[in-house]
Amino acid sequence: MAEVIIVNNEEAAGRIYAQCVADLIHSKPDCVLGLATGSSPLAAYQALAHEVKNDHLDVSHVRGFALDEYAGLDPSHPQSYRSTITRTVVEPLGLTPDLVHVPNGALSTIREAGYEYDRMIKAAGGVDVQILGIGTDGHIGFNEPGSSLASGTRIKTLTQQTREDNARFFDNDIDQVPTHCITQGIGTIMKARHLVLLAFGSGKAEAIAETVEGGVSAFCPASALQLHPHATVIVDEKAASKLRNKDYYRYAYEHKPAWQGI
Ligand code: GLP
Numbered sequence: 001m002a003e004v005i006i007v008n009n010e011e012a013a014g015r016i017y018a019q020c021v022a023d024l025i026h027s028k029p030d031c032v033l034g035l036a037t038g039s040s041p042l043a044a045y046q047a048l049a050h051e052v053k054n055d056h057l058d059v060s061h062v063r064g065f066a067l068d069e070y071a072g073l074d075p076s077h078p079q080s081y082r083s084t085i086t087r088t089v090v091e092p093l094g095l096t097p098d099l100v101h102v103p104n105g106a107l108s109t110i111r112e113a114g115y116e117y118d119r120m121i122k123a124a125g126g127v128d129v130q131i132l133g134i135g136t137d138g139h140i141g142f143n144e145p146g147s148s149l150a151s152g153t154r155i156k157t158l159t160q161q162t163r164e165d166n167a168r169f170f171d172n173d174i175d176q177v178p179t180h181c182i183t184q185g186i187g188t189i190m191k192a193r194h195l196v197l198l199a200f201g202s203g204k205a206e207a208i209a210e211t212v213e214g215g216v217s218a219f220c221p222a223s224a225l226q227l228h229p230h231a232t233v234i235v236d237e238k239a240a241s242k243l244r245n246k247d248y249y250r251y252a253y254e255h256k257p258a259w260q261g262i
Helices: 010-027 042-054 081-093 107-123 160-169 186-190 202-213 221-227 246-254
Strands: 003-007 032-035 063-066 068-070 129-132 154-157 180-183 194-199 231-236
Touching: 003 010, 003 246, 010 042, 010 129, 010 194, 010 231, 042 081, 063 081, 063 107, 068 081, 107 154, 107 180, 186 221, 194 202, 194 221, 202 221, 202 231, 221 231
Parallel strands: 003 231, 032 063, 032 129, 129 194, 194 231
Antiparallel strands: 068 180, 154 180
């Protein structure tokens, strides 16, 4: 079962992630970061950029693998996940662009692209810390409900709900939101050595309760985290509001030895 940390706001969550990754970069300068898009990780990336600057961390050897990409959207499109990762992670952190990978959503090669992406992650030695957001329907990456919990990187059809949620990035016009994507599978994500899932706001409360305290089920893909040996779920009060065991999570975190980290 994941460790659940309840914080006051996104900035506090971001600081916890940033400390964990800064420690990792110190001990393994060519570490492999699993990267996610969406609004949930933004404060974490900002906090990490702050650590990098303040601690004069050398990030030139840090490698990265993003979770997913829209199918058939040109990488130069401002809402492609390639552009988003460049804007929100590579540039603010000063990572080496060639060391940061995003799945290839080009339609002509998409059938083989998933297999190739999993091969690249394996060749890099696997992901050290994978940051995750969560969709309102419990998806991680773009693994919609019903995704095999053993899946590798592959093409998926987006649900109407996800396209509605993401229309805000496409002039609020759902017709502009691609219908398909390429995403790391749940099986791929589960191979990362440490998973850090961030969720904020009441819109995520149900998905978080299902993820942490519901049954493990492809119906809530994020519930696979219950089977991971090192998963950390960091939520604000609103996203935690439907958790039954909240008091215990708080107590456990308050009494955690500082040396343990997350
Ligand atoms: C998209 C991404 C997910 C992300 C989700 C939630 O579907 N593919 O990786 O977790 O959005 O985004 P947000 O954090 O903006 O709520």
